[in-house]
Amino acid sequence: MASVAAWLPFARAAAIGWVPLAKHPLPPPPFRISRPGVLPSSPSTSTTSATTTSIGERRCDEKIILNVSGRRFECWRSTLEKYPESLLGSNEKEFFYDEDTREYFFDRDPDVFRVILNFYRTGKLHYPRHECIAAYDEELAFFGILPDIIGDCCYEDYRDRKRENTERLIDDRLHEDDDKIQPKPLSPRESMWRAFENPNTSTMASVFYYVTGFFIAVSVIANVLDTVACGPDPETGYPRSCGERFTRQFFCLDTACVMIFTVEYFLRLYAAPDRLKFVRSVMSVIDVVAIMPYYISLFMPHKGEVSGAFVTLRVFRVFRIFKFSRHSQGLRVLGYTLKSCASELGFLLFSLTMAIIIFATVMYYAEKTVVSTKFTSIPAAFWYTIVTMTTLGYGDMVPKTWAGKLVGGVCSLSGVLVIALPVPVIVSNFSRIYHQSQRADKMKAQRKARQSRIRLARNATSNAFVAAKRRHEQNLEDSNASGDKSIVNPFESQHHHLLRCLELTTDREFVEMGPDMLMSSGGGASLAAGSATAGFTNLGSRSRFLLHPRAWWCCKSRRRRKTSYKFNIERKNTNNANASGDEIDAEIGDSQLPLTINPYNSSTLSPNIIIPSQEIPYQRNSTSSLQYNVVLHSNVNEPLLPATKRFDLNLPFDTVNRTELNRKANSLMTVYEHSSMNDTGIGESASKSDTYRARSPSSVSDSTFRRTAHVQILAKDTHEAV
């Protein structure tokens, strides 16, 4: 049975909390049917006698049958009891014992169970590579086995997959946060910071981004051109650089650049949420280093006197090129890689140093005998060793003795080896980090395409679902008519009953609405239902649990989290506005439903708000073939209202209109009109005013699938039993 159905008793039991609040007495429960194998509701005497005998049986070793989703596994009881901490090894499995078939039934994945059972048999837990890490973890959690026990053969694999998965989840969460609409307005400081960090947020931000990039480039090029030879000095005849020739122009350029950089730095400093952290960050240090030389040179008395220091300062100007790392993700990735490969780099450096010293020493002593040797000292030989080990071989220092040549040969060979070893580690790190950052961008782009494909798939299968549902409805009718109750699903009837109790407690009724914001949305819709966080992700293929999130909440624009609607995907039927009352493609993000004017805070109940008479755009999904119109007709005794008299949604829904609606809505029927390319014949009206149907999420046969529903707005002082 569906596991959520197992919680229904809990939900119903907890519902007694509504009873003192109820305005009306609650309806009687649905008929009780005895389900096979369930004892009647009277408290049963504990089956101690049965237990003792079964305990007696357990003493000797016996074969246990484990039925996992139809696949039967058999093993000795003692095998399972090897690990008493787990589910199978302890008394916990008794909860899953089926008396009739005398086996333990688990509704889980049999493939993973095989691995788990092997653990009991062999003592080694393996991780099958083709399994999804999340599913595997879940199974382990269910059976009470810690993943630590995974054997050495599979442990690394498991760890890697787990790490990837965690990183992916973190990425997803981060990006979800990015995608969320920011409901509250940001202060100018916050918005400025966002603009700085992410140039895509607004045009100003990207303008700023490109302008700073341009000036960085200009500054770097100016630095470079500063030193190019520009023709001889007319006075002295010596060649001079462009910087000396066009001093003033270069100075102006430099000033402009530095001013821009200064302004940028101070703006960032102001906008930063944590100024101390910002000041200590690498980019900020680079910024400061890039502009300080200019200011220092401004305040220095005279260029000539402190030329040495001045020249050094000019060198620092080249650091401006590092400012490009804000503009380039690849640079950032490179920097991050180097940081993360610090140990490999350190090893490389250390081993090189060792080798250099060794070879330089040997070289020096080997070449000492040569008359005019370049190897004057060991440090002098360092240069030769470095050049040789990196296979550069300038040729300015060459050994002349045969011993020296031998050492030189060995040196160059070993140089190749030492340098080649840590490089692949660095490369693989770089590759991993780079691909991760690329993947994030790719996923964002793919997400939109994926969602539209999913929508298409849903639309295509909706008709099949409608047909199946109508068949089931028909069955329910037949069973009611003939009095044969056996076809009815007790779970559904109990669920309906629960919803009915809720309605009576609060003196309201569940209604249906169309996507063009009928009725309850018009009524101010002030009960902010908030985001239905009904996550049906665990339901899997439990088709009984068909939820019908019609366009009931079309009036609320809430950014739903994706998880709330996964059930839509699994049930493959959600066509928007299927006139038989099927579920609607309820993602607000699909923009199939019109959005309200005011998003409501989901946790407070806002007072009655009058929706101003605006044109509320009805955005239709271009691929949807059904159009959904809810038209109020009067009941069979009154003629069908002409179109002009129908309720005008664009009117402001104030008290006047509301009473009008009340008047019309008493004993109204709701008729759904729709036009469809695949006309399924839905749209006829029926008048069954005596049956109450709950709009239960559990019911396939729910009357809300009927084309008409008896909509009654109960007046507060009179109560008509429906």
Add this chain to the structure above:
Amino acid sequence: MPKTSNTDYDDDGLETFKRYKPRSLDELTTRTKFSKKEIQLIYQGFKQECPSGIVNEETFKHIYGQFFPFADTSSYARLVFATFDLRSSGCVTFEDFLICLSTLCRGSIEDRLRWIFTLYDTKKSGKITKDDFHVIVCAVYALLGNVASPCCDLETIREHTTTVFQRFDKSHQGYITMEDFMSFCLNDPNIIQSIDVLRTIV
């Protein structure tokens, strides 16, 4: 040469598995009023939803959300969770859950009324004030979602709260004690009958 430790493995250390296993089936059969079969069914559903054996408030919210679609189930789920959480630890084990469920489904009318009182008494002060009532009523209305008609606004809720509170608070003390509550409910046949209506078969 110091070897920097590979922090990757330390970072994604296993989450601490707070696993809980209930005691034996037989013990639970004696302590609660359910039969063995019923406990088995309940446990299977429980375990499927919470493999670690412990429920927290999030799960309650999620489960309620599956029965009351379009609703904001967080407030009611929080209230119910508070009554189930006997040790105020933030986690409900299967035993706690089963014991509460047994009281609710199979207990005497007084036990159930006592449970309702605990549900309403959000501050655990032994008295229910009008604010407590208001909280409950808001939570119940929130379960409706916005799909019910006529619409519900703050005024309606306040009205409802006042009406019901006045019904209970005959002596106009401003608060209701357990005895008042119990005596009132026991004397009201509607309430007794309604409570009976929600008796469930597993």
